[in-house]
Amino acid sequence: MRAFDAVGRHMSFTAGAQALTVTQSAMSRHIGTLEDLIGKPLFERGPSGLKLTAAGKTLLPVVNKSLDRMEFALNGIRDEQIETRxxxxxxxxxxxxxxxxxxxxxxxxxxxxxxxxxxxxxxxxxxxxxxxxxxxxxxxxxxxxxxxxxxxxxxxxxxxxxxxxxxxxxxxxxxxxxxxxxxxxxxxxxxxxxxxxxxxxxxxxxxxxxxxxxxxxxxxxxxxxxxxxxxxxxxxxxxxxxxxxxxxxxxxxxxxxxxxxxxxxxxxxxxxxxxxxxxxxxxxxxxxxxxxxxxx
CATH class of the missing domain: 3.40.190.290 (D-Maltodextrin-Binding Protein; domain 2)
Structure with a gap:
């Protein structure tokens, strides 16, 4: 999900990999695993770059928001400041x-x-x-x-x-x-x-x-x-x-x-x-x- 979020934010496997400090091949494997899991492609790969498919457009905002909430909750627990966002x-x-x-x-x-x-x-x-x-x-x-x-x-x-x-x-x-x-x-x-x-x-x-x-x-x-x-x-x-x-x-x-x-x-x-x-x-x-x- 982090890989999909990073690629989706940057619309680039290279930039997404740099954001997570992993290799581009690792990002591709993660995205491939997620696409196999849901049975649908998330990106269209073309000469003009990446584009989200209909499935990708549906999933990306949910993943963005879910990861943000998880980060907020984890930070609160770590800092012993558990409160609603x-x-x-x-x-x-x-x-x-x-x-x-x-x-x-x-x-x-x-x-x-x-x-x-x-x-x-x-x-x-x-x-x-x-x-x-x-x-x-x-x-x-x-x-x-x-x-x-x-x-x-x-x-x-x-x-x-x-x-x-x-x-x-x-x-x-x-x-x-x-x-x-x-x-x-x-x-x-x-x-x-x-x-x-x-x-x-x-x-x-x-x-x-x-x-x-x-x-x-x-x-x-x-x-x-x-x-x-x-x-x-x-x-x-x-x-x-x-x-x-x-x-x-x-x-x-x-x-x-x-x-x-x-x-x-x-x-x-x-x-x-x-x-x-x-x-x-x-x-x-x-x-x-x-x-x-x-x-x-």
Whole structure:
């Protein structure tokens, strides 16, 4: 397993052997033994180098994580500091800063013995970093992870009170045509994706190409509060700003665009009591109370 882990990390038998200070032939024998054991090849060997097979792609992250946990446990026993390792949890930045900080505080108050390392990155779907659990912003997908729907996103045009005042006697279509659309960019998608989807659902004939774009919803919403733009934003995420009047929803035209927040967990990690506890806790709290700042 160490040999497979080393070769998989470096995608090279030579570099893997150097990392473990063994010969390349020894690495090849270990990989061959593992492939014989499972009855499937783990690497494709070609002129452009090594590539993981489907079996290799499935096995490598499990081996990486298992070896890391074994090392953590062995080090703790050796140093006579037996304790649980921290859970690495990913949360998208806007959800984290707007809503989940208080949720994490409440979990820590109830379970102070469970340590959590919080990571955030602005990606659509799963993060690229190795984590134990991830709350992701995405559309429904079928993959090898356990996916728990926390809530579907509801969006509507939001703006400052001054901008909302210009909506008097205007239709929503006219209001959006006259205003500046603020975009929240999604990784790998056109900058106007969300506004275009909203316009199609609401049957609005508007130009969605122009306007300023931001990489997080919280940045776009903050800009809308102090400028003249209109942001298509999650009304649950910004419930506190709406309640306080800092953001205004001048038209009751709420739409669900298919995106939502999902908790993604590796199947094999459901044997970890800390992961199961955190998963059950956060699903229950999303179910029992809306995750908006006014309810936290």
């Amino acid at each position: 921290p859970l690495r949890v990913h949360i998208p930045p806007s959800l984290l800063y707007q809503n989940a900080i208080t949720l994490l505080r409440d979990f820590h108050a109830e379970h102070p013995d469970i340590r959590i390392d919080v990571l955030t990155s602005n990606v659509t779907g799963e993060p690229r970093t190795d984590v134990d659990m991830a709350i992701v912003f995405d559309r429904p997908r079928v993959d090898d992870k356990v996916a728990d729907l926390l809530r579907l996103v509801r969006v509507a045009p939001l703006c400052s009170p001054a901008t909302a005042a210009t909506a008097a006697d205007k239709s929503l279509e006219h209001f959006l045509r006259d205003g500046e659309l603020l975009h929240v960019k999604l990784e790998g998608e056109p900058r106007c994706l969300l506004w275009s989807a909203y316009a199609d659902q609401q049957r609005l004939d508007i130009d969605t190409a122009g306007g300023m774009a931001f990489d997080t919803a919280i940045s776009a919403a903050r800009y809308a509060m102090v400028a003249t733009g209109v942001v298509l934003a999650d009304i649950d995420m910004f419930a506190q700003e709406i309640a306080a009047g800092r953001l205004v929803m001048p038209y009751d035209r709420v739409s669900a665009d298919g995106f939502g927040y999902y908790l993604k967990t590796n199947v094999e990690d459901l044997a970890d009591p800390a992961i199961v506890l955190f998963r059950d806790w956060i699903i229950r709290h999303f179910r029992d109370r809306p995750l908006d700042a006014s309810s936290l």
